[in-house]
Amino acid sequence: MKAIVVYKSKTGFTKRYAEWIVEELQCDITTYENIFREMIAEYDLVIYGSRIHAGRVDGLKKIKDLVEKVNRPKLMVFATGGTPSAVEGAIRGIWKASFSEEELQEIPHFYMQSGLNYEKMGRGDRLIMKTLAKVLNRKKDKTSDEVGCEEAIGDSYDISSREYVLPLVQCVQEMK
Ligand SMILES: Cc1cc2nc3c(=O)[nH]c(=O)nc-3n(C[C@H](O)[C@H](O)[C@H](O)COP(=O)(O)O)c2cc1C
Known part of the structure; x- marks a missing residue:
């Protein structure tokens, strides 16, 4: 399965998670700013990663639209945020605000706690x-x-850890 990680990162947390995923999966990587339709068409799987911004996954609409237009790759999403993973209600709220009911079932999504970098x-x-x-x-x-x-x-604080990429990595490996 040909996969690419596309990430949007302002302060570096999502970039670091994206790089850890790429090290695990040995797949391609690019930024949100550099992604375009023809490029996406070359892949079976797009793994989009971004920060949570005011309770939603930042930049998700553009990626959903692109993937839908190209109509080939599957989409998987990971989101980084300052909320600790243990605050499950807040994380559920983020997903509900970012996906429709149908998308919640269809698009695999993973939360990775990060922190804040002032x-x-x-x-x-x-x-x-x-x-x-x-x-x-x-x-x-x-x-x-x-x-x-x-x-x-x-x-500023940092509660990120490489281990949080493992559920996503396992999910991709099971798709192969
Ligand atoms: C204005 C602003 C709003 C944020 N809103 C949330 C939020 O609603 N939930 C959350 O868990 N984290 C929130 N965060 C924290 C970021 O999601 C977190 O720092 C993220 O990992 C940053 O990613 P980046 O370093 O890749 O840009 C917010 C950060 C900022 C600056």
């Missing part, structure tokens, strides 16, 4: 995080998830 973040994103911190700070009767989120977003 040093590499753009100014707009930093502002959004600052606003979120203020909102959470002012909120009364916070849920435990909100308290955890408030504590986590104060500084």
Whole structure:
């Protein structure tokens, strides 16, 4: 099966996960910015990876549209986010916001916890995080998830690990 990893990464977490996947699968790799229709047509499987941005998988619509137009490769998705994998309700919410019911059944999707990197973040994103911190700070009767989120977003952190690519890698290997 000819596969390509296509990734969109602003601060490097998704890029690193994409590279780990490529090392495991020995497949091709390119960026979201460099992908085009004719290129996708050469593959049986497109593995798209991106960050979670405000509760959704960033850039997913363009990739879904491209894959649908080409009508050849299968699509698989991985998403990186600051939410720990253990916060299962939040992760389920991300998938529900990013896929239709049908897509949830058809498109294999994997969550890989990452972190936050304020040093590499753009100014707009930093502002959004600052606003979120203020909102959470002012909120009364916070849920435990909100308290955890408030504590986590104060500084950069990294909870990524190579082991999180293994379920995706296994899924691809079983498709062969
Ligand atoms: C503005 C903004 C919004 C974010 N929203 C979420 C979110 O809703 N859920 C989540 O788990 N992580 C969220 N994150 C964290 C990113 O998804 C995480 O840092 C991601 O791994 C970044 O990927 P990259 O380094 O490849 O750009 C957000 C980060 C920023 C800057």
